[in-house]
Amino acid sequence: MSEPTESPPAGRSGQPDRPMIALEGVSKTYPKQQRPAVATLDLEVPEGAIVMLIGPSGCGKTTTLKMMNRLIEPTTGRIVLDGEDVTAVNADQLRRRIGYVIQQVGLFPHLNVADNVAVVPKMLGWDRNRITARVEELLYLVGLEPKDFRDRYPRQLSGGQQQRVGVARGLAADPPVMLMDEPFGAIDPITRDRLQDEFLVLQQQIAKTICFVTHDLDEAVKLGDRIAVFGPGGQLRQYDTPDEVLTNPADDYVAEFVGSGAAVRRLSLLELSRLELDQVAVAGGGPGPANGHPVLVVDDSGRPTAWQHLPGLAEPPPLVTVPLSGTVYDAVDVMLDGRTPVVAVVDDDRQPRGLLRWDALVGDLRTKGRRTR
Protein backbone atom coordinates (compact mmCIF):
# COMPACT_ATOMS: atom_id res chain seq x y z
CA MET A 1 0.00 0.00 0.00
CA SER A 2 2.79 2.39 0.85
CA GLU A 3 5.89 2.69 -1.25
CA PRO A 4 8.93 0.96 0.13
CA THR A 5 11.22 3.80 -0.91
CA GLU A 6 11.08 6.79 1.41
CA SER A 7 10.06 6.77 4.99
CA PRO A 8 7.57 7.94 5.88
CA PRO A 9 5.84 7.77 2.50
CA ALA A 10 3.82 10.77 1.48
CA GLY A 11 0.90 9.04 -0.05
CA ARG A 12 0.28 7.17 -3.23
CA SER A 13 1.05 10.04 -5.51
CA GLY A 14 4.56 10.12 -4.14
CA GLN A 15 4.55 13.92 -3.89
CA PRO A 16 6.94 15.66 -1.57
CA ASP A 17 5.99 15.60 2.07
CA ARG A 18 4.22 18.95 2.04
CA PRO A 19 1.47 19.30 4.64
CA MET A 20 -1.92 20.16 3.10
CA ILE A 21 -3.54 20.43 6.50
CA ALA A 22 -1.59 21.17 9.62
CA LEU A 23 -2.96 21.38 13.14
CA GLU A 24 -0.51 23.29 15.30
CA GLY A 25 -1.00 23.04 19.04
CA VAL A 26 -4.71 22.59 18.55
CA SER A 27 -6.86 21.56 21.48
CA LYS A 28 -10.52 21.59 22.34
CA THR A 29 -12.03 21.94 25.78
CA TYR A 30 -15.78 22.30 25.96
CA PRO A 31 -17.18 24.89 28.36
CA LYS A 32 -17.81 23.62 31.88
CA GLN A 33 -15.63 20.59 31.32
CA GLN A 34 -12.38 19.89 33.06
CA ARG A 35 -10.82 17.42 30.68
CA PRO A 36 -10.15 18.45 27.12
CA ALA A 37 -12.04 16.61 24.36
CA VAL A 38 -8.88 16.85 22.33
CA ALA A 39 -5.57 17.41 24.11
CA THR A 40 -2.97 19.67 22.54
CA LEU A 41 -2.30 18.19 19.17
CA ASP A 42 0.14 18.62 16.33
CA LEU A 43 -0.84 16.82 13.19
CA GLU A 44 0.28 17.23 9.62
CA VAL A 45 -1.61 15.69 6.76
CA PRO A 46 0.65 15.38 3.70
CA GLU A 47 -0.73 16.44 0.34
CA GLY A 48 -2.41 13.61 -1.53
CA ALA A 49 -2.39 11.26 1.45
CA ILE A 50 -5.25 9.44 3.13
CA VAL A 51 -4.94 9.86 6.87
CA MET A 52 -7.15 7.68 9.00
CA LEU A 53 -8.18 8.98 12.43
CA ILE A 54 -9.01 6.00 14.58
CA GLY A 55 -9.79 5.31 18.21
CA PRO A 56 -12.60 4.27 20.52
CA SER A 57 -15.78 6.34 20.94
CA GLY A 58 -15.23 9.65 22.63
CA CYS A 59 -11.51 9.75 21.91
CA GLY A 60 -11.75 13.02 20.02
CA LYS A 61 -11.20 11.75 16.49
CA THR A 62 -14.42 13.29 15.14
CA THR A 63 -13.79 16.46 17.13
CA THR A 64 -10.35 16.67 15.53
CA LEU A 65 -11.86 16.22 12.09
CA LYS A 66 -14.49 18.89 12.71
CA MET A 67 -11.86 21.33 13.88
CA MET A 68 -10.21 21.05 10.49
CA ASN A 69 -13.21 22.74 8.84
CA ARG A 70 -14.07 24.58 12.03
CA LEU A 71 -17.47 23.03 12.53
CA ILE A 72 -15.97 22.89 16.00
CA GLU A 73 -13.82 25.88 16.88
CA PRO A 74 -10.55 24.90 18.56
CA THR A 75 -9.88 26.29 22.02
CA THR A 76 -6.19 26.80 21.28
CA GLY A 77 -3.85 26.44 18.36
CA ARG A 78 -3.70 27.15 14.66
CA ILE A 79 -5.20 25.42 11.64
CA VAL A 80 -3.16 25.76 8.47
CA LEU A 81 -4.68 24.78 5.15
CA ASP A 82 -2.27 24.61 2.24
CA GLY A 83 0.10 27.01 3.93
CA GLU A 84 -2.60 29.52 4.84
CA ASP A 85 -3.62 30.15 8.44
CA VAL A 86 -7.38 29.62 8.39
CA THR A 87 -7.99 29.75 12.14
CA ALA A 88 -9.77 33.07 11.87
CA VAL A 89 -11.08 33.30 8.30
CA ASN A 90 -14.80 33.17 7.53
CA ALA A 91 -15.79 29.62 8.45
CA ASP A 92 -18.52 29.30 5.79
CA GLN A 93 -16.12 30.37 3.03
CA LEU A 94 -13.49 28.00 4.40
CA ARG A 95 -15.86 25.02 4.37
CA ARG A 96 -16.70 25.57 0.71
CA ARG A 97 -13.05 24.80 -0.02
CA ILE A 98 -13.16 21.52 1.92
CA GLY A 99 -15.21 18.50 0.93
CA TYR A 100 -17.26 17.02 3.75
CA VAL A 101 -18.87 13.60 3.85
CA ILE A 102 -20.64 12.21 6.91
CA GLN A 103 -21.85 8.81 8.02
CA GLN A 104 -25.54 9.71 7.85
CA VAL A 105 -24.82 11.00 4.33
CA GLY A 106 -27.16 13.94 4.94
CA LEU A 107 -28.55 14.19 1.42
CA PHE A 108 -31.30 16.79 1.35
CA PRO A 109 -34.55 14.83 0.91
CA HIS A 110 -36.32 17.70 -0.87
CA LEU A 111 -33.66 17.99 -3.57
CA ASN A 112 -32.95 15.48 -6.30
CA VAL A 113 -29.53 13.92 -6.79
CA ALA A 114 -28.33 16.58 -9.23
CA ASP A 115 -29.38 19.44 -6.96
CA ASN A 116 -27.79 17.77 -3.96
CA VAL A 117 -24.48 17.46 -5.77
CA ALA A 118 -24.77 21.04 -7.02
CA VAL A 119 -25.15 22.65 -3.58
CA VAL A 120 -21.60 23.94 -3.20
CA PRO A 121 -21.07 24.91 -6.88
CA LYS A 122 -24.27 26.95 -6.66
CA MET A 123 -23.01 28.73 -3.56
CA LEU A 124 -19.78 29.45 -5.39
CA GLY A 125 -21.81 31.03 -8.19
CA TRP A 126 -20.94 28.68 -11.03
CA ASP A 127 -23.07 29.09 -14.13
CA ARG A 128 -25.73 26.57 -14.97
CA ASN A 129 -23.90 24.79 -17.78
CA ARG A 130 -20.77 24.31 -15.77
CA ILE A 131 -22.80 22.89 -12.87
CA THR A 132 -24.69 20.47 -15.12
CA ALA A 133 -21.48 19.25 -16.69
CA ARG A 134 -19.79 18.88 -13.32
CA VAL A 135 -22.74 16.92 -11.86
CA GLU A 136 -22.64 14.59 -14.83
CA GLU A 137 -18.91 14.07 -14.49
CA LEU A 138 -19.12 13.40 -10.75
CA LEU A 139 -22.00 10.93 -10.95
CA TYR A 140 -20.08 9.06 -13.60
CA LEU A 141 -16.98 9.16 -11.39
CA VAL A 142 -18.76 7.56 -8.43
CA GLY A 143 -20.31 4.91 -10.65
CA LEU A 144 -23.85 6.22 -11.01
CA GLU A 145 -25.21 6.57 -14.55
CA PRO A 146 -26.14 10.28 -14.70
CA LYS A 147 -29.24 9.89 -16.83
CA ASP A 148 -30.65 7.25 -14.47
CA PHE A 149 -29.83 8.95 -11.20
CA ARG A 150 -29.75 12.70 -11.84
CA ASP A 151 -33.46 13.24 -11.27
CA ARG A 152 -34.01 10.71 -8.50
CA TYR A 153 -34.68 11.73 -4.92
CA PRO A 154 -32.54 10.42 -2.07
CA ARG A 155 -35.36 8.22 -0.75
CA GLN A 156 -35.28 6.33 -4.07
CA LEU A 157 -31.66 5.27 -3.58
CA SER A 158 -30.09 2.42 -1.63
CA GLY A 159 -27.72 3.18 1.24
CA GLY A 160 -24.69 2.53 -0.92
CA GLN A 161 -26.00 4.72 -3.72
CA GLN A 162 -26.77 7.50 -1.25
CA GLN A 163 -23.22 7.42 0.04
CA ARG A 164 -21.90 7.55 -3.53
CA VAL A 165 -23.95 10.69 -4.06
CA GLY A 166 -22.63 11.93 -0.73
CA VAL A 167 -19.06 11.48 -1.95
CA ALA A 168 -19.91 13.14 -5.28
CA ARG A 169 -21.39 16.07 -3.36
CA GLY A 170 -18.24 16.34 -1.26
CA LEU A 171 -16.14 16.43 -4.42
CA ALA A 172 -18.42 18.84 -6.26
CA ALA A 173 -16.30 21.98 -6.21
CA ASP A 174 -13.09 19.95 -6.60
CA PRO A 175 -11.73 20.82 -3.16
CA PRO A 176 -8.14 19.79 -2.54
CA VAL A 177 -9.12 18.41 0.87
CA MET A 178 -11.86 15.96 1.83
CA LEU A 179 -12.99 15.30 5.37
CA MET A 180 -14.88 12.06 5.79
CA ASP A 181 -16.58 11.09 9.04
CA GLU A 182 -17.14 7.33 8.99
CA PRO A 183 -18.66 7.51 5.51
CA PHE A 184 -19.03 3.76 5.18
CA GLY A 185 -19.97 3.14 8.80
CA ALA A 186 -23.68 2.59 8.29
CA ILE A 187 -23.40 0.43 5.19
CA ASP A 188 -23.62 -3.36 5.10
CA PRO A 189 -20.25 -5.17 5.10
CA ILE A 190 -20.36 -6.37 1.48
CA THR A 191 -21.29 -2.99 0.05
CA ARG A 192 -18.79 -1.35 2.39
CA ASP A 193 -16.00 -3.53 1.08
CA ARG A 194 -16.88 -2.64 -2.49
CA LEU A 195 -17.15 1.07 -1.70
CA GLN A 196 -13.74 0.93 -0.04
CA ASP A 197 -12.18 -0.67 -3.12
CA GLU A 198 -13.83 1.88 -5.39
CA PHE A 199 -12.75 4.63 -3.04
CA LEU A 200 -9.10 3.62 -3.46
CA VAL A 201 -9.46 3.51 -7.25
CA LEU A 202 -11.18 6.91 -7.14
CA GLN A 203 -8.41 8.35 -5.00
CA GLN A 204 -5.85 7.23 -7.59
CA GLN A 205 -7.67 9.41 -10.10
CA ILE A 206 -8.39 12.44 -7.94
CA ALA A 207 -5.43 12.40 -5.53
CA LYS A 208 -7.13 14.43 -2.82
CA THR A 209 -5.79 15.00 0.63
CA ILE A 210 -8.20 13.02 2.76
CA CYS A 211 -8.86 12.87 6.47
CA PHE A 212 -11.02 9.91 7.30
CA VAL A 213 -12.52 9.06 10.69
CA THR A 214 -13.17 5.40 11.38
CA HIS A 215 -13.41 3.05 14.32
CA ASP A 216 -12.68 0.03 12.15
CA LEU A 217 -9.02 -0.96 12.20
CA ASP A 218 -9.36 -3.07 9.08
CA GLU A 219 -10.72 -0.06 7.23
CA ALA A 220 -7.89 2.10 8.56
CA VAL A 221 -5.26 -0.42 7.44
CA LYS A 222 -6.89 -0.93 4.08
CA LEU A 223 -7.41 2.71 3.12
CA GLY A 224 -4.83 4.65 5.08
CA ASP A 225 -1.47 5.94 4.02
CA ARG A 226 -1.10 6.95 7.62
CA ILE A 227 -3.04 6.15 10.74
CA ALA A 228 -3.52 8.47 13.68
CA VAL A 229 -4.47 6.45 16.76
CA PHE A 230 -6.32 8.44 19.41
CA GLY A 231 -6.61 7.38 23.02
CA PRO A 232 -8.87 8.39 25.88
CA GLY A 233 -8.77 12.06 26.78
CA GLY A 234 -8.32 13.02 23.15
CA GLN A 235 -4.62 12.25 23.03
CA LEU A 236 -2.87 11.30 19.84
CA ARG A 237 -0.94 8.15 20.74
CA GLN A 238 0.69 7.27 17.44
CA TYR A 239 0.78 8.75 13.97
CA ASP A 240 2.49 6.56 11.44
CA THR A 241 2.09 4.26 8.46
CA PRO A 242 -0.27 1.30 8.94
CA ASP A 243 2.68 -1.05 8.75
CA GLU A 244 4.49 0.78 11.51
CA VAL A 245 1.40 1.04 13.73
CA LEU A 246 0.79 -2.69 13.42
CA THR A 247 4.39 -3.72 13.81
CA ASN A 248 5.73 -1.20 16.28
CA PRO A 249 2.89 0.16 18.39
CA ALA A 250 4.08 3.28 20.17
CA ASP A 251 2.83 2.23 23.59
CA ASP A 252 0.76 -0.37 25.42
CA TYR A 253 -2.44 1.44 24.61
CA VAL A 254 -1.84 1.31 20.87
CA ALA A 255 -0.64 -2.28 21.16
CA GLU A 256 -3.87 -3.21 22.90
CA PHE A 257 -5.94 -1.23 20.43
CA VAL A 258 -4.24 -2.85 17.47
CA GLY A 259 -4.91 -6.08 19.26
CA SER A 260 -4.06 -9.69 18.75
CA GLY A 261 -4.96 -9.71 15.08
CA ALA A 262 -2.15 -7.32 14.18
CA ALA A 263 0.11 -9.97 12.65
CA VAL A 264 -2.65 -11.22 10.39
CA ARG A 265 -3.72 -7.70 9.45
CA ARG A 266 -0.17 -6.89 8.52
CA LEU A 267 -0.25 -9.61 5.89
CA SER A 268 -2.64 -7.49 3.87
CA LEU A 269 -0.10 -4.67 3.85
CA LEU A 270 2.64 -6.78 2.36
CA GLU A 271 2.39 -6.83 -1.40
CA LEU A 272 3.62 -9.93 -3.20
CA SER A 273 5.52 -7.76 -5.66
CA ARG A 274 7.72 -6.63 -2.76
CA LEU A 275 8.74 -10.16 -1.84
CA GLU A 276 11.74 -12.12 -3.03
CA LEU A 277 9.81 -15.05 -4.42
CA ASP A 278 11.27 -18.51 -4.95
CA GLN A 279 12.10 -19.09 -8.57
CA VAL A 280 10.04 -21.40 -10.62
CA ALA A 281 10.85 -23.17 -13.88
CA VAL A 282 8.57 -24.08 -16.72
CA ALA A 283 8.39 -27.61 -18.06
CA GLY A 284 9.97 -28.10 -21.49
CA GLY A 285 11.71 -24.74 -21.67
CA GLY A 286 14.46 -22.76 -20.03
CA PRO A 287 16.87 -24.19 -17.53
CA GLY A 288 14.96 -27.40 -16.98
CA PRO A 289 14.32 -29.29 -13.80
CA ALA A 290 17.94 -30.18 -13.22
CA ASN A 291 18.93 -27.46 -10.75
CA GLY A 292 16.29 -28.42 -8.21
CA HIS A 293 13.82 -25.62 -9.06
CA PRO A 294 10.11 -26.32 -8.86
CA VAL A 295 8.64 -26.93 -12.28
CA LEU A 296 5.26 -25.84 -13.61
CA VAL A 297 3.36 -27.35 -16.50
CA VAL A 298 2.11 -24.52 -18.73
CA ASP A 299 -0.35 -24.34 -21.59
CA ASP A 300 0.30 -22.91 -25.06
CA SER A 301 0.10 -19.31 -23.91
CA GLY A 302 2.51 -19.96 -21.05
CA ARG A 303 -0.13 -20.07 -18.29
CA PRO A 304 0.50 -22.59 -15.54
CA THR A 305 -1.87 -25.54 -15.38
CA ALA A 306 -0.26 -27.87 -12.82
CA TRP A 307 2.91 -28.64 -10.84
CA GLN A 308 5.22 -31.06 -12.53
CA HIS A 309 7.83 -31.22 -9.84
CA LEU A 310 8.14 -29.68 -6.40
CA PRO A 311 11.38 -30.37 -4.53
CA GLY A 312 10.71 -31.89 -1.15
CA LEU A 313 7.24 -33.10 -2.01
CA ALA A 314 6.78 -36.56 -3.46
CA GLU A 315 3.28 -35.95 -4.71
CA PRO A 316 2.84 -32.42 -6.18
CA PRO A 317 -0.26 -30.72 -4.69
CA PRO A 318 -2.99 -29.20 -6.86
CA LEU A 319 -1.98 -25.90 -8.42
CA VAL A 320 -3.27 -22.67 -6.89
CA THR A 321 -2.27 -19.24 -8.11
CA VAL A 322 -2.40 -15.70 -6.79
CA PRO A 323 -1.86 -12.50 -8.76
CA LEU A 324 1.39 -10.63 -8.23
CA SER A 325 -0.63 -7.49 -7.51
CA GLY A 326 -2.16 -9.20 -4.48
CA THR A 327 -0.91 -9.26 -0.91
CA VAL A 328 0.48 -11.99 1.29
CA TYR A 329 -2.98 -12.06 2.87
CA ASP A 330 -4.44 -13.13 -0.49
CA ALA A 331 -1.75 -15.80 -0.87
CA VAL A 332 -2.53 -17.21 2.57
CA ASP A 333 -6.22 -17.17 1.76
CA VAL A 334 -5.62 -19.13 -1.45
CA MET A 335 -3.38 -21.65 0.28
CA LEU A 336 -5.83 -22.27 3.10
CA ASP A 337 -8.65 -22.52 0.64
CA GLY A 338 -6.81 -25.03 -1.59
CA ARG A 339 -5.29 -26.91 1.41
CA THR A 340 -1.92 -26.67 -0.21
CA PRO A 341 1.40 -25.48 1.25
CA VAL A 342 2.54 -23.67 -1.88
CA VAL A 343 1.11 -21.08 -4.22
CA ALA A 344 2.27 -19.95 -7.64
CA VAL A 345 2.41 -16.20 -8.16
CA VAL A 346 1.34 -15.02 -11.61
CA ASP A 347 1.41 -11.62 -13.26
CA ASP A 348 -1.39 -9.82 -15.08
CA ASP A 349 -0.93 -12.03 -18.18
CA ARG A 350 -1.09 -15.10 -15.92
CA GLN A 351 2.56 -15.86 -16.59
CA PRO A 352 4.32 -17.52 -13.62
CA ARG A 353 6.58 -15.16 -11.69
CA GLY A 354 7.53 -17.28 -8.72
CA LEU A 355 6.12 -19.22 -5.82
CA LEU A 356 5.47 -18.71 -2.15
CA ARG A 357 5.67 -21.48 0.42
CA TRP A 358 3.71 -21.75 3.65
CA ASP A 359 6.95 -22.40 5.48
CA ALA A 360 8.28 -19.03 4.38
CA LEU A 361 5.40 -17.24 6.11
CA VAL A 362 6.31 -18.51 9.52
CA GLY A 363 10.00 -18.50 8.70
CA ASP A 364 11.67 -15.54 7.10
CA LEU A 365 9.84 -13.58 4.43
CA ARG A 366 12.48 -11.94 2.30
CA THR A 367 11.43 -8.58 0.91
CA LYS A 368 13.20 -6.49 -1.67
CA GLY A 369 14.74 -3.35 -0.28
CA ARG A 370 15.04 -2.41 3.35
CA ARG A 371 11.65 -3.14 4.81
CA THR A 372 12.48 -6.59 6.10
CA ARG A 373 10.91 -7.56 9.37
Added chain:
Amino acid sequence: MTAEVAPPGQPTAATATASGPGRLWRNRSLIVPPVLVLVGLVLVALYVSNQQLDNVEQRILDPGDLLDRLGEHLLLTGYSTLIVIVLAVPLGILLSRPGVGSAQTGVLAFGGFMQALPPFGVIILLAVVVGAGRLGATIALVIASFLPVLTNTVVGLRQVDPALIEAARGMGMSASRTLLKVELPLAVPVMVAGIRVALVLNVGTATLASYVGAGGLGVPIDSALKLGRAEAAFAVSALVAALALMIDWLAGLAQHLVSGRVS
Protein backbone atom coordinates in the same frame (compact mmCIF):
# COMPACT_ATOMS: atom_id res chain seq x y z
CA MET B 1 -61.98 19.06 12.86
CA THR B 2 -59.24 17.47 10.85
CA ALA B 3 -60.40 13.90 11.04
CA GLU B 4 -61.43 13.35 7.46
CA VAL B 5 -58.00 13.87 5.92
CA ALA B 6 -54.93 11.79 6.71
CA PRO B 7 -52.55 13.19 9.35
CA PRO B 8 -49.61 15.21 8.04
CA GLY B 9 -46.98 12.51 8.40
CA GLN B 10 -48.69 9.85 6.39
CA PRO B 11 -49.01 11.14 2.86
CA THR B 12 -45.34 12.10 3.12
CA ALA B 13 -44.18 8.54 3.44
CA ALA B 14 -46.71 7.15 1.03
CA THR B 15 -45.96 9.48 -1.86
CA ALA B 16 -42.59 7.87 -2.37
CA THR B 17 -43.99 4.52 -3.37
CA ALA B 18 -47.33 5.69 -4.78
CA SER B 19 -48.79 2.71 -6.51
CA GLY B 20 -52.09 2.47 -8.40
CA PRO B 21 -54.55 1.68 -5.63
CA GLY B 22 -52.80 3.92 -3.11
CA ARG B 23 -53.01 6.94 -5.37
CA LEU B 24 -56.64 6.25 -6.12
CA TRP B 25 -57.47 6.02 -2.46
CA ARG B 26 -55.71 9.27 -1.68
CA ASN B 27 -57.37 11.07 -4.54
CA ARG B 28 -60.73 9.87 -3.33
CA SER B 29 -59.97 11.10 0.16
CA LEU B 30 -59.30 14.52 -1.38
CA ILE B 31 -62.51 14.60 -3.38
CA VAL B 32 -64.95 13.21 -0.84
CA PRO B 33 -65.16 16.15 1.63
CA PRO B 34 -66.30 18.84 -0.86
CA VAL B 35 -68.84 16.45 -2.38
CA LEU B 36 -70.27 15.66 1.05
CA VAL B 37 -70.40 19.35 1.94
CA LEU B 38 -72.17 20.15 -1.30
CA VAL B 39 -74.72 17.38 -0.78
CA GLY B 40 -75.30 18.57 2.78
CA LEU B 41 -75.81 22.17 1.68
CA VAL B 42 -78.25 21.10 -1.04
CA LEU B 43 -80.21 19.05 1.49
CA VAL B 44 -80.37 21.99 3.92
CA ALA B 45 -81.44 24.31 1.08
CA LEU B 46 -84.16 21.86 0.04
CA TYR B 47 -85.36 21.58 3.62
CA VAL B 48 -85.45 25.32 4.09
CA SER B 49 -87.17 25.99 0.77
CA ASN B 50 -89.90 23.50 1.71
CA GLN B 51 -90.61 25.36 4.92
CA GLN B 52 -93.12 28.16 5.02
CA LEU B 53 -90.77 31.06 5.76
CA ASP B 54 -92.22 34.02 7.58
CA ASN B 55 -91.06 37.59 7.13
CA VAL B 56 -88.42 37.40 9.82
CA GLU B 57 -86.95 34.19 8.52
CA GLN B 58 -86.89 35.52 4.99
CA ARG B 59 -85.03 38.57 6.17
CA ILE B 60 -82.51 36.46 8.08
CA LEU B 61 -81.94 34.16 5.14
CA ASP B 62 -81.85 36.88 2.50
CA PRO B 63 -79.13 35.71 0.05
CA GLY B 64 -77.64 39.17 -0.48
CA ASP B 65 -77.37 39.77 3.24
CA LEU B 66 -75.92 36.32 3.87
CA LEU B 67 -73.30 36.95 1.18
CA ASP B 68 -72.26 40.19 2.90
CA ARG B 69 -71.98 38.38 6.22
CA LEU B 70 -70.01 35.61 4.57
CA GLY B 71 -67.62 38.21 3.21
CA GLU B 72 -67.16 39.73 6.67
CA HIS B 73 -66.67 36.31 8.12
CA LEU B 74 -63.98 35.41 5.58
CA LEU B 75 -62.21 38.73 6.11
CA LEU B 76 -62.14 38.22 9.88
CA THR B 77 -60.81 34.69 9.41
CA GLY B 78 -58.31 35.69 6.74
CA TYR B 79 -56.89 38.72 8.52
CA SER B 80 -56.57 36.99 11.86
CA THR B 81 -54.89 33.94 10.33
CA LEU B 82 -52.56 36.14 8.32
CA ILE B 83 -51.56 38.05 11.45
CA VAL B 84 -51.02 34.76 13.28
CA ILE B 85 -48.72 33.56 10.51
CA VAL B 86 -46.78 36.81 10.42
CA LEU B 87 -46.26 36.71 14.19
CA ALA B 88 -46.06 33.05 15.10
CA VAL B 89 -43.85 31.75 12.29
CA PRO B 90 -40.91 34.12 12.96
CA LEU B 91 -41.31 33.56 16.69
CA GLY B 92 -41.29 29.81 16.13
CA ILE B 93 -38.15 30.08 14.00
CA LEU B 94 -36.51 32.16 16.70
CA LEU B 95 -37.44 29.64 19.36
CA SER B 96 -36.00 26.76 17.34
CA ARG B 97 -32.56 28.34 17.05
CA PRO B 98 -29.87 26.71 19.15
CA GLY B 99 -29.00 28.77 22.19
CA VAL B 100 -32.56 29.80 22.96
CA GLY B 101 -32.75 26.84 25.31
CA SER B 102 -35.21 27.21 28.15
CA ALA B 103 -36.95 30.23 26.61
CA GLN B 104 -38.63 27.82 24.24
CA THR B 105 -40.42 25.97 27.03
CA GLY B 106 -41.48 29.24 28.63
CA VAL B 107 -42.93 30.73 25.45
CA LEU B 108 -44.71 27.52 24.51
CA ALA B 109 -46.22 27.34 28.00
CA PHE B 110 -47.43 30.92 27.60
CA GLY B 111 -48.89 29.98 24.22
CA GLY B 112 -50.73 27.12 25.88
CA PHE B 113 -52.09 29.52 28.47
CA MET B 114 -53.42 31.86 25.76
CA GLN B 115 -54.95 28.92 23.95
CA ALA B 116 -56.74 27.89 27.13
CA LEU B 117 -58.49 31.26 27.44
CA PRO B 118 -62.10 30.98 26.33
CA PRO B 119 -62.41 32.94 23.07
CA PHE B 120 -65.82 34.25 23.98
CA GLY B 121 -64.45 35.83 27.16
CA VAL B 122 -61.47 37.27 25.30
CA ILE B 123 -63.69 38.81 22.63
CA ILE B 124 -65.86 40.55 25.21
CA LEU B 125 -62.85 41.60 27.25
CA LEU B 126 -61.08 43.07 24.23
CA ALA B 127 -64.25 44.90 23.22
CA VAL B 128 -64.05 46.58 26.62
CA VAL B 129 -60.34 47.32 26.25
CA VAL B 130 -60.01 48.39 22.58
CA GLY B 131 -63.66 49.09 21.89
CA ALA B 132 -66.24 47.11 19.99
CA GLY B 133 -65.64 46.27 16.32
CA ARG B 134 -63.35 44.38 14.03
CA LEU B 135 -60.07 45.26 15.74
CA GLY B 136 -60.90 43.62 19.06
CA ALA B 137 -62.45 40.61 17.36
CA THR B 138 -59.40 40.14 15.16
CA ILE B 139 -57.04 40.33 18.13
CA ALA B 140 -59.18 37.79 19.99
CA LEU B 141 -59.02 35.43 17.01
CA VAL B 142 -55.26 35.87 16.81
CA ILE B 143 -54.93 34.93 20.47
CA ALA B 144 -57.18 31.90 20.02
CA SER B 145 -55.29 30.46 17.08
CA PHE B 146 -51.73 31.55 17.85
CA LEU B 147 -50.55 28.37 19.54
CA PRO B 148 -51.00 25.73 16.81
CA VAL B 149 -48.98 27.78 14.32
CA LEU B 150 -46.28 28.50 16.90
CA THR B 151 -45.93 24.91 18.12
CA ASN B 152 -46.01 23.44 14.64
CA THR B 153 -43.32 25.84 13.49
CA VAL B 154 -41.11 24.86 16.41
CA VAL B 155 -41.88 21.16 16.08
CA GLY B 156 -41.50 21.23 12.30
CA LEU B 157 -38.06 22.78 12.55
CA ARG B 158 -37.03 20.59 15.46
CA GLN B 159 -37.85 17.38 13.61
CA VAL B 160 -35.42 18.19 10.79
CA ASP B 161 -32.65 15.57 10.97
CA PRO B 162 -29.63 17.20 12.68
CA ALA B 163 -27.40 15.32 10.21
CA LEU B 164 -28.89 17.43 7.41
CA ILE B 165 -28.06 20.62 9.26
CA GLU B 166 -24.55 19.35 9.95
CA ALA B 167 -24.12 18.42 6.30
CA ALA B 168 -25.34 21.85 5.21
CA ARG B 169 -23.05 23.72 7.61
CA GLY B 170 -20.19 21.37 6.78
CA MET B 171 -20.51 22.23 3.10
CA GLY B 172 -20.28 25.91 3.87
CA MET B 173 -23.91 27.02 4.05
CA SER B 174 -24.33 29.93 6.43
CA ALA B 175 -26.81 29.54 9.28
CA SER B 176 -29.43 31.64 7.49
CA ARG B 177 -28.96 29.83 4.20
CA THR B 178 -29.34 26.51 6.01
CA LEU B 179 -32.58 27.79 7.51
CA LEU B 180 -33.95 28.96 4.17
CA LYS B 181 -32.74 26.15 1.93
CA VAL B 182 -32.89 23.14 4.23
CA GLU B 183 -34.75 23.61 7.49
CA LEU B 184 -37.78 25.63 6.37
CA PRO B 185 -38.51 23.57 3.23
CA LEU B 186 -38.45 20.43 5.34
CA ALA B 187 -40.56 21.99 8.10
CA VAL B 188 -43.22 23.43 5.78
CA PRO B 189 -45.60 20.43 5.83
CA VAL B 190 -45.82 20.52 9.62
CA MET B 191 -46.10 24.31 9.62
CA VAL B 192 -48.92 24.20 7.08
CA ALA B 193 -50.70 21.65 9.26
CA GLY B 194 -50.58 24.19 12.10
CA ILE B 195 -51.89 26.98 9.86
CA ARG B 196 -54.71 24.70 8.82
CA VAL B 197 -55.74 24.16 12.42
CA ALA B 198 -55.58 27.92 13.00
CA LEU B 199 -57.78 28.60 9.97
CA VAL B 200 -60.44 26.16 11.07
CA LEU B 201 -60.37 27.47 14.64
CA ASN B 202 -60.80 30.99 13.32
CA VAL B 203 -63.71 30.14 11.03
CA GLY B 204 -65.57 28.72 14.02
CA THR B 205 -64.59 31.38 16.52
CA ALA B 206 -65.40 34.22 14.10
CA THR B 207 -69.12 33.48 14.64
CA LEU B 208 -68.66 35.01 18.11
CA ALA B 209 -67.49 38.29 16.59
CA SER B 210 -71.09 39.33 16.07
CA TYR B 211 -71.38 39.95 19.83
CA VAL B 212 -68.98 42.89 19.60
CA GLY B 213 -70.41 44.25 16.37
CA ALA B 214 -67.72 42.87 14.10
CA GLY B 215 -70.18 41.20 11.75
CA GLY B 216 -69.77 37.78 10.25
CA LEU B 217 -72.13 34.83 10.00
CA GLY B 218 -72.68 35.03 13.75
CA VAL B 219 -75.06 37.95 13.13
CA PRO B 220 -77.88 36.00 11.39
CA ILE B 221 -77.44 33.09 13.81
CA ASP B 222 -77.72 35.45 16.72
CA SER B 223 -80.84 37.12 15.41
CA ALA B 224 -82.46 33.81 14.49
CA LEU B 225 -81.85 32.53 18.02
CA LYS B 226 -83.09 35.72 19.67
CA LEU B 227 -86.22 35.72 17.55
CA GLY B 228 -86.82 32.01 18.09
CA ARG B 229 -86.43 30.98 14.45
CA ALA B 230 -84.76 27.61 14.91
CA GLU B 231 -84.87 26.62 11.22
CA ALA B 232 -83.09 29.79 10.16
CA ALA B 233 -80.45 29.36 12.88
CA PHE B 234 -79.98 25.81 11.72
CA ALA B 235 -79.57 26.83 8.10
CA VAL B 236 -76.96 29.52 8.85
CA SER B 237 -75.13 27.21 11.24
CA ALA B 238 -74.99 24.63 8.49
CA LEU B 239 -73.47 27.29 6.28
CA VAL B 240 -70.76 28.02 8.88
CA ALA B 241 -70.05 24.31 9.25
CA ALA B 242 -69.82 23.92 5.49
CA LEU B 243 -67.47 26.90 5.32
CA ALA B 244 -65.22 25.42 8.01
CA LEU B 245 -65.16 22.07 6.24
CA MET B 246 -64.37 23.66 2.88
CA ILE B 247 -61.56 25.78 4.32
CA ASP B 248 -60.18 22.73 6.10
CA TRP B 249 -60.37 20.87 2.81
CA LEU B 250 -58.56 23.60 0.91
CA ALA B 251 -55.86 23.82 3.56
CA GLY B 252 -55.58 20.04 3.49
CA LEU B 253 -55.09 20.23 -0.25
CA ALA B 254 -52.29 22.75 0.22
CA GLN B 255 -50.77 20.56 2.91
CA HIS B 256 -50.94 17.55 0.63
CA LEU B 257 -49.19 19.47 -2.13
CA VAL B 258 -46.34 20.75 0.03
CA SER B 259 -45.73 17.44 1.76
CA GLY B 260 -45.76 15.63 -1.56
CA ARG B 261 -43.12 17.98 -2.81
CA VAL B 262 -40.95 17.79 0.28
CA SER B 263 -41.13 14.12 1.14
